[in-house]
Amino acid sequence: MANPYTSLARAQWRSFASYRTSFVVDLLSNVGGTALDVVAVLVLFQATRTVAGFSLSEGLLIVSLSSLAFALADFTVGNVDRLKTYVRTGLLDAVLVRPLGALPQLLLMDLPLRKALRLVVGVGVLAVALHVNAIAWTPARVALIVIAPLAGAVFFGAIFVISASVTFWWIDSGDLGSAFTYGGRDFTAYPVPVYSGWFRALFAYAMGFGFVAYQPAVTLLGRDDPLGLPAWAGFLSPLVALIAAAAAAFMWRAGIRHYRSTGS
Amino acid sequence: MDGLDARVPEISPGRPFREWVTTFGALSWSGFRRFATYRQATIAGSFTNIVFGFLRCYVLLAVAAGATDAKPGGYDAEQLATYVWVGQGLLTVVALWGWTELADRIRSGDVTADLLRPVHPVIGYLAPDLGRAAHAMIFRFLPPLAVGAIFFDLYAPERWFTVPLLAVSILLAVIGSLGLRFLVNATAYWLHDARGPITLWTLSAGILAGLYFPLRFLPDWLAVTFWVATPFPGLLQTPADVLVERDPPLMQAGLVALQAVWAVVLLALAAYVQRRAEKRLVAQGG
Numbered sequence: 001m002a003n004p005y006t007s008l009a010r011a012q013w014r015s016f017a018s019y020r021t022s023f024v025v026d027l028l029s030n031v032g033g034t035a036l037d038v039v040a041v042l043v044l045f046q047a048t049r050t051v052a053g054f055s056l057s058e059g060l061l062i063v064s065l066s067s068l069a070f071a072l073a074d075f076t077v078g079n080v081d082r083l084k085t086y087v088r089t090g091l092l093d094a095v096l097v098r099p100l101g102a103l104p105q106l107l108l109m110d111l112p113l114r115k116a117l118r119l120v121v122g123v124g125v126l127a128v129a130l131h132v133n134a135i136a137w138t139p140a141r142v143a144l145i146v147i148a149p150l151a152g153a154v155f156f157g158a159i160f161v162i163s164a165s166v167t168f169w170w171i172d173s174g175d176l177g178s179a180f181t182y183g184g185r186d187f188t189a190y191p192v193p194v195y196s197g198w199f200r201a202l203f204a205y206a207m208g209f210g211f212v213a214y215q216p217a218v219t220l221l222g223r224d225d226p227l228g229l230p231a232w233a234g235f236l237s238p239l240v241a242l243i244a245a246a247a248a249a250f251m252w253r254a255g256i257r258h259y260r261s262t263g264s
Numbered sequence: 265m266d267g268l269d270a271r272v273p274e275i276s277p278g279r280p281f282r283e284w285v286t287t288f289g290a291l292s293w294s295g296f297r298r299f300a301t302y303r304q305a306t307i308a309g310s311f312t313n314i315v316f317g318f319l320r321c322y323v324l325l326a327v328a329a330g331a332t333d334a335k336p337g338g339y340d341a342e343q344l345a346t347y348v349w350v351g352q353g354l355l356t357v358v359a360l361w362g363w364t365e366l367a368d369r370i371r372s373g374d375v376t377a378d379l380l381r382p383v384h385p386v387i388g389y390l391a392p393d394l395g396r397a398a399h400a401m402i403f404r405f406l407p408p409l410a411v412g413a414i415f416f417d418l419y420a421p422e423r424w425f426t427v428p429l430l431a432v433s434i435l436l437a438v439i440g441s442l443g444l445r446f447l448v449n450a451t452a453y454w455l456h457d458a459r460g461p462i463t464l465w466t467l468s469a470g471i472l473a474g475l476y477f478p479l480r481f482l483p484d485w486l487a488v489t490f491w492v493a494t495p496f497p498g499l500l501q502t503p504a505d506v507l508v509e510r511d512p513p514l515m516q517a518g519l520v521a522l523q524a525v526w527a528v529v530l531l532a533l534a535a536y537v538q539r540r541a542e543k544r545l546v547a548q549g550g
């Protein structure tokens with residue numbers, strides 16, 4: 001008997017293979033989706049000289065870090081946003097009685113293979129962004145370019161889990177989670193000085209979205225942060241990601257313990 | 265729907281269309297009431313629209329602040345802010361995302377029940393959808409617009425006919441959107457699983473309807489091509505442009521007329537696809 005998780009993943013693959021046309025269209029649309037996130041940023045930058053003091057190529061670096069991190073998180077844990085359906089329909093009961101971890105099962109129950117090619121696009125755009133910016137490479141910066149997308153992915157993954165966990169307490173929370181998952185992706189796609197006031201303080205620093213793409217990009221470029229954080233602030237991104245992951249683990253455990261079947 | 269039954273409407277010379285109008289009205293009202301029951305989801309959805317409103321509004325205002333000619337795409341800062349908040353409100357009214365009802369019914373075989381009804385399936389989906397849109401106008405369109413008006417300077421229309429024209433434009437946007445959603449969902453008749461086409465629709469609708477950025481930011485030839493050759497700009501971009509009076513009056517009305525043309529074409533196309541599908545439909549299940 002193969003590892004049960006492998007079997008779950010294989011079953012997923014077979015189900016995709018039986019609706020081939022739909023799967024191919026889905027795969028290509030997902031590639032298009034990631035590309036268009038970048039195109040949207042390019043169009044906005046092209047309509048103006050600079051956005052909040054950042055040039056087109058600097059903006060490209062920020063959006064590429066953001067979209068690679070998001071694609072990585074969406075591919076691995078993005079599925080957890082289906083939790084609200086499972087809770088509402090009672091399917092989660094079936095998941096909990098099996099002798100396997102609840103979270104890995106949920107992720108494998110609908111592994112988004114259609115999102116796989118997004119990663120390729122994400123890496124490609126990042127490579128272009130690194131090419132068009134004159135970056136003074138140091139060992140620390142080389143390390144940062146590897147760490148930043150991974151830390152960003154852990155951070156977005158944590159946001160996915162936290163947003164999904166809300167459904168344990170509020171069953172009809174509907175699209176609420178998208179404000180922080182997809183909203184977070186959109187927030188991190190632009191330089192933080194674009195935003196202002198309490199909105200910026202809340203999203204960038206209190207929730208930590210500023211450390212996904214913006215601070216690492218500022219550190220890589222070696223330019224001053226107009227908002228006054230020190231030049232090494234980009235290296236904080238793994239720390240911020242770990243704090244988010246710990247919060248997510250706590251929320252998830254508390255949620256599972258709090259869960260009472262909807263009983264239908 | 266008390267007092268209504270499945271009789272085929274008779275057109276009496278005294279009161280033609282009376283039954284038709286009653287049935288259509290009852291179906292629309294049922295659509296309204298259905299969405300009125302999802303109160304918590306309405307609150308959660310409005311919250312999300314508002315967060316996105318803030319995000320997009322700040323970004324477009326930063327673009328306006330950095331632009332060389334002070335009017336990127338021909339909009340000033342107030343018009344851009346209004347554009348964003350109207351877009352977030354209309355998003356749910358025209359149901360840009362997440363409508364898979366027909367595809368789900370095709371996959372489960374429930375769609376056969378639609379064929380037994382004495383109403384044409386396209387009308388049978390259009391009428392409740394207008395009710396849904398009416399509900400969304402009150403509970404999903406107004407809240408983001410109100411929040412936008414509190415935190416940002418919005419554009420107030422100056423022409424007397426702008427608001428009535430906007431109402432017509434939104435109605436046509438909903439009809440056009442239903443036609444498109446019907447077509448996308450109807451691919452399930454052939455593919456059984458419409459997830460791919462629905463993802464593609466979500467993507468093209470977001471970009472080509474002008475949700476992510478106003479289409480006027482694109483080079484003119486490209487924007488005009490999208491406008492004339494695809495029905496998408498009629499979903500969000502046209503109503504928003506009508507409200508912020510982006511164009512002179514004649515052009516403003518012309519854009520709405522273009523929406524009307526697309527609405528008719530899409531409904532006709534939906535009816536045609538449905539007819540083709542009925543010929544090959546095999547009810548699944550047993």
